[in-house]
Amino acid sequence: MGVIRGSFKGVRKTFVKNFKLISHFIYNAAKTHFMTTKIATNSEMLNPEGQWFGTRRVEPGQKTELVLDVFHSVARKYDLMNDLMSGGVHRLWKDRLIRMIRPRDSMKFLDVAGGTGDIAFRLHKATGGRAPITVCDINASMLQVGEARAIDRGILHNLDWVEGNAEKLPFPDNSFDVYTIAFGLRNVARIDNALKEAARVLKPGGRFFCLEFSHIDNPLLARAYDAYSEKVIPRIGKAVANDADSYQYLIESIRKFPRRGILGKRLVAAGFKGAKVTPLSFGVVAVHQAWK
Numbered sequence: 001m002g003v004i005r006g007s008f009k010g011v012r013k014t015f016v017k018n019f020k021l022i023s024h025f026i027y028n029a030a031k032t033h034f035m036t037t038k039i040a041t042n043s044e045m046l047n048p049e050g051q052w053f054g055t056r057r058v059e060p061g062q063k064t065e066l067v068l069d070v071f072h073s074v075a076r077k078y079d080l081m082n083d084l085m086s087g088g089v090h091r092l093w094k095d096r097l098i099r100m101i102r103p104r105d106s107m108k109f110l111d112v113a114g115g116t117g118d119i120a121f122r123l124h125k126a127t128g129g130r131a132p133i134t135v136c137d138i139n140a141s142m143l144q145v146g147e148a149r150a151i152d153r154g155i156l157h158n159l160d161w162v163e164g165n166a167e168k169l170p171f172p173d174n175s176f177d178v179y180t181i182a183f184g185l186r187n188v189a190r191i192d193n194a195l196k197e198a199a200r201v202l203k204p205g206g207r208f209f210c211l212e213f214s215h216i217d218n219p220l221l222a223r224a225y226d227a228y229s230e231k232v233i234p235r236i237g238k239a240v241a242n243d244a245d246s247y248q249y250l251i252e253s254i255r256k257f258p259r260r261g262i263l264g265k266r267l268v269a270a271g272f273k274g275a276k277v278t279p280l281s282f283g284v285v286a287v288h289q290a291w292k
């Protein structure tokens with residue numbers, strides 16, 4: 001009897017010891033698994049657009065190069081195409097953006113992805129040419145067209161043209177009161193990196209404004225707009241600029257851009273406060289704004 005009880009005790013001891021070992025092993029394996037999954041999910045959440053050039057899967061570095069090619073190719077016809085594609089409405093959206101900013105002479109402005117200068121010229125006019133404005137764009141061809149336009153308009157002071165990437169701005173911390181980016185953010189490979197850079201170069205209390213294509217909520221209107229984008233825009237691109245592919249990319253990039261509100265969350269993640277969004281023209285475009 002004593003022998004049986006002793007061996008039963010031994011079995012129980014071994015079982016408890018092994019159970020502890022096994023459960024410890026399972027616990028650690030699970031912890032490692034979930035931690036890795038969490039980290040992977042978080043890093044995937046950052047900059048997801050970097051994987052796409054329109055509908056094509058690419059590396060983020062490759063996207064930057066391909067976007068450079070698009071804008072080198074469209075630079076000379078860019079302003080004309082903007083008017084043709086939007087029926088001139090892009091001017092009203094840009095005017096509205098300026099009214100939302102309420103520019104003052106005492107402010108220092110940075111217009112990122114400023115291209116041929118549409119936003120900068122409006123800021124210059126709104127401040128009577130008294131506020132310093134910097135246009136920063138990654139594409140030398142777009143900047144060249146912008147500078148030529150500035151000379152045509154007789155704007156020679158308080159307007160600087162700087163070649164630079166929104167993801168790594170060539171400016172010191174805390175140096176601007178207002179950061180604008182109009183129809184530029186969807187072309188940037190790593191959007192979250194660009195938002196962090198925006199927060200870095202803005203002064204505390206400085207304001208961020210992004211005017212960008214968005215998504216129409218009304219399904220009927222959305223279908224009509226899709227048909228127009230798919231059928232008409234590449235054809236205008238082919239006829240006017242002999243470049244249907246670049247305009248095809250521009251349409252696809254609109255579809256890949258984060259939906260309204262999501263960008264607001266990403267602004268908060270980048271360090272901004274008070275993020276809000278204003279849809280314009282039934283949501284064809286939207287202005288996201290926030291402050292540092």
Ligand code: SAM
Binds near residue numbers: 136
């Ligand atoms: N903001 C101007 C406007 O509203 O007319 C130009 C907009 S245009 C559609 C997009 C601009 O974004 C191009 O000039 C392009 O070179 C620029 N861009 C694209 N990726 C960029 C980046 N990573 N950094 C800075 N500019 C970029």
